[in-house]
Amino acid sequence: MASERERGGRWPEPAAAPAAADLARCVHCGLCLTACPTYLVTGLETESPRGRIQMARLIEEGRSQLTPAIQEHWSRCLQCRACEAVCPSGVPYGRIQERARAQVQAQPASGRAALRLRRLVLRQVVARPRVLGAVLAPVGRFGGWRLRGLAERLLPGRLRTMSRQLPSNQGRPFRLEEAAAGNPDGEPVQLFGGCVMRELFGETHRATVRVLARAGARVGAPAGQRCCGALHAHEGDLAFARQLAKANIAAFEGSAGAIVVNSAGCGAAMKEYPELLAGEPGWEERAAAFAARVRDLAEWLAARPRLPRGALGVRTVYQDACHLAHVQGIRREPRALLAAAGCELVETEGADVCCGAAGLYGLVQPGMSAELRRRKAGSFAAARPEVIVTGNPGCHLQYLAAVQEAGVGAEVLHLAEVLDRAWRADGGASG
Amino acid sequence: MTTRRELLAALRRAVGEDAVIWRPEDLAAYEYDGTVERSVPHAVVLPSTAGEVQAAVRACLDLGVPITPRGAGTGLSGGAVPLRRGVVISTARMRRVLEVDPLDRVAVVEPGVANLELSRQAARYGLYYPPDPSSQAVCTVGGNVAENAGGPHCLALGVTQNFVLGVEVVTAAGELRQLGGRAPDAFGFDLRGAFIGSEGTLGIATKVVVRLLPVPPAVQTMLAAFPTVGQACEAVSSIIARGVIPSAMEMMDRLCIQAVEARFRVGYPEGAGAVLLVELDGLAEEVQADAARVRAECLERGATAVRVAASDEERALLWLGRKGAIPALGRLAPNYYIVDGVVPRSRLAAVMERVAAVSERSGLRIANVFHAGDGNLHPLILFDEREPGAGERVLATAAEILRVCVDEGGTLSGEHGIGAEKREFMPWLFSEEDLATMERLRDVFGADGGLFNPCKVFPGGTGCGEMGSHAAAVRAAGPDAYV
Ligand SMILES: Cc1cc2nc3c(=O)[nH]c(=O)nc-3n(C[C@H](O)[C@H](O)[C@H](O)COP(=O)(O)OP(=O)(O)OC[C@H]3O[C@@H](n4cnc5c(N)ncnc54)[C@H](O)[C@@H]3O)c2cc1C
Ligand code: SF4
Ligand code: SF4
Numbered sequence A: 001m002a003s004e005r006e007r008g009g010r011w012p013e014p015a016a017a018p019a020a021a022d023l024a025r026c027v028h029c030g031l032c033l034t035a036c037p038t039y040l041v042t043g044l045e046t047e048s049p050r051g052r053i054q055m056a057r058l059i060e061e062g063r064s065q066l067t068p069a070i071q072e073h074w075s076r077c078l079q080c081r082a083c084e085a086v087c088p089s090g091v092p093y094g095r096i097q098e099r100a101r102a103q104v105q106a107q108p109a110s111g112r113a114a115l116r117l118r119r120l121v122l123r124q125v126v127a128r129p130r131v132l133g134a135v136l137a138p139v140g141r142f143g144g145w146r147l148r149g150l151a152e153r154l155l156p157g158r159l160r161t162m163s164r165q166l167p168s169n170q171g172r173p174f175r176l177e178e179a180a181a182g183n184p185d186g187e188p189v190q191l192f193g194g195c196v197m198r199e200l201f202g203e204t205h206r207a208t209v210r211v212l213a214r215a216g217a218r219v220g221a222p223a224g225q226r227c228c229g230a231l232h233a234h235e236g237d238l239a240f241a242r243q244l245a246k247a248n249i250a251a252f253e254g255s256a257g258a259i260v261v262n263s264a265g266c267g268a269a270m271k272e273y274p275e276l277l278a279g280e281p282g283w284e285e286r287a288a289a290f291a292a293r294v295r296d297l298a299e300w301l302a303a304r305p306r307l308p309r310g311a312l313g314v315r316t317v318y319q320d321a322c323h324l325a326h327v328q329g330i331r332r333e334p335r336a337l338l339a340a341a342g343c344e345l346v347e348t349e350g351a352d353v354c355c356g357a358a359g360l361y362g363l364v365q366p367g368m369s370a371e372l373r374r375r376k377a378g379s380f381a382a383a384r385p386e387v388i389v390t391g392n393p394g395c396h397l398q399y400l401a402a403v404q405e406a407g408v409g410a411e412v413l414h415l416a417e418v419l420d421r422a423w424r425a426d427g428g429a430s431g
Numbered sequence B: 001m002t003t004r005r006e007l008l009a010a011l012r013r014a015v016g017e018d019a020v021i022w023r024p025e026d027l028a029a030y031e032y033d034g035t036v037e038r039s040v041p042h043a044v045v046l047p048s049t050a051g052e053v054q055a056a057v058r059a060c061l062d063l064g065v066p067i068t069p070r071g072a073g074t075g076l077s078g079g080a081v082p083l084r085r086g087v088v089i090s091t092a093r094m095r096r097v098l099e100v101d102p103l104d105r106v107a108v109v110e111p112g113v114a115n116l117e118l119s120r121q122a123a124r125y126g127l128y129y130p131p132d133p134s135s136q137a138v139c140t141v142g143g144n145v146a147e148n149a150g151g152p153h154c155l156a157l158g159v160t161q162n163f164v165l166g167v168e169v170v171t172a173a174g175e176l177r178q179l180g181g182r183a184p185d186a187f188g189f190d191l192r193g194a195f196i197g198s199e200g201t202l203g204i205a206t207k208v209v210v211r212l213l214p215v216p217p218a219v220q221t222m223l224a225a226f227p228t229v230g231q232a233c234e235a236v237s238s239i240i241a242r243g244v245i246p247s248a249m250e251m252m253d254r255l256c257i258q259a260v261e262a263r264f265r266v267g268y269p270e271g272a273g274a275v276l277l278v279e280l281d282g283l284a285e286e287v288q289a290d291a292a293r294v295r296a297e298c299l300e301r302g303a304t305a306v307r308v309a310a311s312d313e314e315r316a317l318l319w320l321g322r323k324g325a326i327p328a329l330g331r332l333a334p335n336y337y338i339v340d341g342v343v344p345r346s347r348l349a350a351v352m353e354r355v356a357a358v359s360e361r362s363g364l365r366i367a368n369v370f371h372a373g374d375g376n377l378h379p380l381i382l383f384d385e386r387e388p389g390a391g392e393r394v395l396a397t398a399a400e401i402l403r404v405c406v407d408e409g410g411t412l413s414g415e416h417g418i419g420a421e422k423r424e425f426m427p428w429l430f431s432e433e434d435l436a437t438m439e440r441l442r443d444v445f446g447a448d449g450g451l452f453n454p455c456k457v458f459p460g461g462t463g464c465g466e467m468g469s470h471a472a473a474v475r476a477a478g479p480d481a482y483v
Helices: A022-025 A037-042 A049-060 A068-077 A082-086 A092-104 A114-128 A128-138 A145-154 A157-164 A196-200 A202-214 A230-234 A236-253 A262-271 A283-292 A297-302 A332-340 A366-383 A392-407 A417-425 B004-015 B022-030 B052-064 B115-123 B139-149 B189-193 B229-241 B254-264 B284-300 B311-324 B325-331 B346-360 B390-407 B423-428 B432-444 B472-474
Strands: A187-191 A217-220 A258-261 A294-296 A313-317 A387-390 A411-414 B044-047 B067-070 B088-091 B099-100 B104-110 B164-171 B176-182 B205-213 B218-226 B248-253 B276-281 B305-308 B334-340 B367-373 B379-383
Touching: A022 A049, A022 A092, A022 B472, A049 A068, A049 A092, A049 B022, A068 B022, A068 B472, A082 A092, A082 A230, A082 A313, A092 A230, A092 B432, A114 A387, A114 B229, A128 A294, A187 A202, A187 B176, A187 B248, A196 A202, A196 A392, A202 A217, A202 A411, A202 A417, A217 B379, A236 A262, A236 A283, A236 B229, A258 A297, A258 A313, A258 A392, A262 A283, A283 A294, A294 A297, A297 A417, A297 B022, A297 B088, A313 A332, A313 B346, A332 A417, A332 B052, A366 A392, A366 B004, A387 A392, A392 B099, A392 B472, B004 B052, B052 B088, B052 B164, B052 B205, B099 B115, B099 B218, B104 B115, B115 B139, B115 B218, B139 B205, B164 B189, B176 B205, B176 B325, B189 B432, B218 B229, B218 B311, B229 B276, B229 B325, B248 B254, B248 B311, B254 B325, B254 B367, B276 B311, B284 B305, B311 B325, B325 B334, B325 B367, B334 B390, B346 B367, B346 B390, B379 B390, B423 B432, B423 B472
Parallel strands: A187 A217, A187 A258, A258 A294, A313 A387, A387 A411, B044 B088, B067 B088
Antiparallel strands: B099 B104, B104 B205, B164 B176, B164 B205, B218 B276, B218 B305, B248 B276, B248 B367, B334 B379, B367 B379
């Protein structure tokens, strides 16, 4: 470590470094420690929000290089932003972390090839629903559980976990044209399709469309929309994330009404397009107008006055998706909707602690991801739910694996699927 | 002279490879607590058992290396900052609630358990642990014991000292000892009492036995807004003079209200000069009656509005603003220095005026949030450490405020401890002989070698670094081949 402060710090790419003013906001009070899943697991300051901010400060102040150890601490961060939600000083942790990751991209210490590959996969596969579909299709064909069991036994550990995580009830992928539904005089609503959601969660999308229509919306889904770019931004590929953001803003500009999202991660990213595009001439206002229209499905529904009710009567646990609870502040709405659908809600310990799925995290940090999943499995085993509800595809996959681990026979469903069932069974009485 | 290599080898033998932190950049995450003090340790260990704590302490004593205990590092007097470097022993991996006994209303916990986690576990039996520092979601029971922590709800019930029955400690001499026990009425010398509030200078708590109370059946939280701090202070005195003892009475001034509103939007009345948060608990009828009296008293003293929380959610929101008030000031300035002093309740209004005068003279903005019921002030001096000479000006201003507290018949610390920050002021309150008596108690616990949390509580001492000086911290982080 250097003994003197160096002006401008030691960032590999100073122009895209975390802002000194953002870092200075942290008064190292420590009030974020117990919100942080990686601190709870390890007990290490270096794996805490305060520690990760300190690492950035060391570089900013010229006290350290971007060492492999610092890179490791950052890449162990789930970017769940639980810390940001509790920080009394308002430290913009998400922004700091994305910029920190971008530095790692500029100077990866270990596994430069792995990083390139990840970035390539993100750009060329994940961001293109058709390509993603082609890649996933062979896996999808192992639809029956027996075949799946066979395939599982042949697969090595990490892949086996992945295969266990694929949803089995989602039918074929979703095409944007399927979104056109609802009362022609209804309130216009535009569905955001996303990448993984469209390919792996076709049924969730179809349920979402039905639920929106039942709630009185006239649903559509503009062509030309793309992946939201959240995964890219989290990996520090801010340039590509900006490209995707612009494509989406342009795609939705011709349409009317709220932009409804049923994936927490996408919704959070889209509400933050103005930050992502800050300083881009001509885009700031368009991004602000776009973000103002974005609503999570639960948020949009909860604001409607006369929704159908239901009488499902199933023992249900709701798990907060990080980017819904911590970033969008949506905790009450999904629970209220479930209660009105007749679910018997049971709260579990750590319902709003990250499940460890966190985008590509499970692939990069399998150990920590598995530990967090085990904790969820433990809480499911204690609560014995019949249904586990979430609002984010990554978490959904993680819970499918956790359910098997816990040995509970619970079904994992998206909020839209539960409401779809409840409202259908209900036959139409509004309350 | 011990080399770094020898030290690390000894620590690894004591607690295992996985529990020793040694990389310079990692150690930098242990250079601070919640204050402006900074000093990078040579190593950090994270023991999992009392046996490992003992082994780590002995390894350090053998090599003559200073030891600093650390809980969650939320301290506000620099207690967990290793001013003479050496080894930090963190309790972050001793986080089990070992037992909750609903019949005896007693819990046994490891020292690294977070204060709020203890109450959460106790809640299964309708019980809770009353001392509730505003940092309770994070700060540890071990750190609470060391600082004799208080909190908003300590007004009626008392501080940590009143709720800890026994402590198992590894003493500064490396011996495992039981102080106090499980029974509510201890006999003999109260060594437990001597340990509580010793700020990590006598040893490390490895197990704590605490008393729990039943969750009160009814709670009411109200918020009163006043044009001036003086009027709010008068209301506090007159409420208590009326014979009402609320479970909490907390005050925030205009600057503080601004910061809290900017961060949390809790709906504290805009433009108010002060808000008073009052909580009452007990049986429903009692609470109702007391609430009416508190309301009347506030209005009498000039309150412009009195609002009663209508739901648990509203209540939680009102408290969120209070509990996050201190760090929320990070919105108004890059740094703050928090002063912790106590004055007799009847002198509150006068002292607040004098604090305002100090602020004006120094040119530094001072925000106030405090446990009004206890007369425990927390003036927060706002500054920017990057401005040349800021540190010195702040320390001088803090000293002036503490001088005011002592002049008005108060003391140097309500709950944050003396730590590194206020030890030079100890002679204002204690004679040389008094201090010498305390030092002799330290010897009894084996701290006579001066290795256990050095540069804390007692004035003087060499090699403690410059207080609050960033330059010193950066210098201290230089090449460290030798301890
Ligand atoms: C926003 C904020 C609000 C706060 N509000 C309050 C409040 O309302 N009331 C209050 O009293 N305090 C308050 N504090 C101060 C602080 O949280 C308390 O002093 C708390 O008790 C410290 O606990 P910790 O685990 O963080 O200890 P640390 O900061 O890690 O350590 C504090 C001291 O305890 C010693 N120590 C830690 N663990 C042990 C152990 N096992 N055995 C022996 N010594 C040990 C350390 O050496 C050090 O001297 C607040 C702090 C913040 C940041
Ligand atoms: S991030 Fe926020 S909560 Fe965490 S230490 Fe910094 S200021 Fe405190
Ligand atoms: S984003 Fe999540 S994992 Fe990362 S530091 Fe914050 S709380 Fe911890």
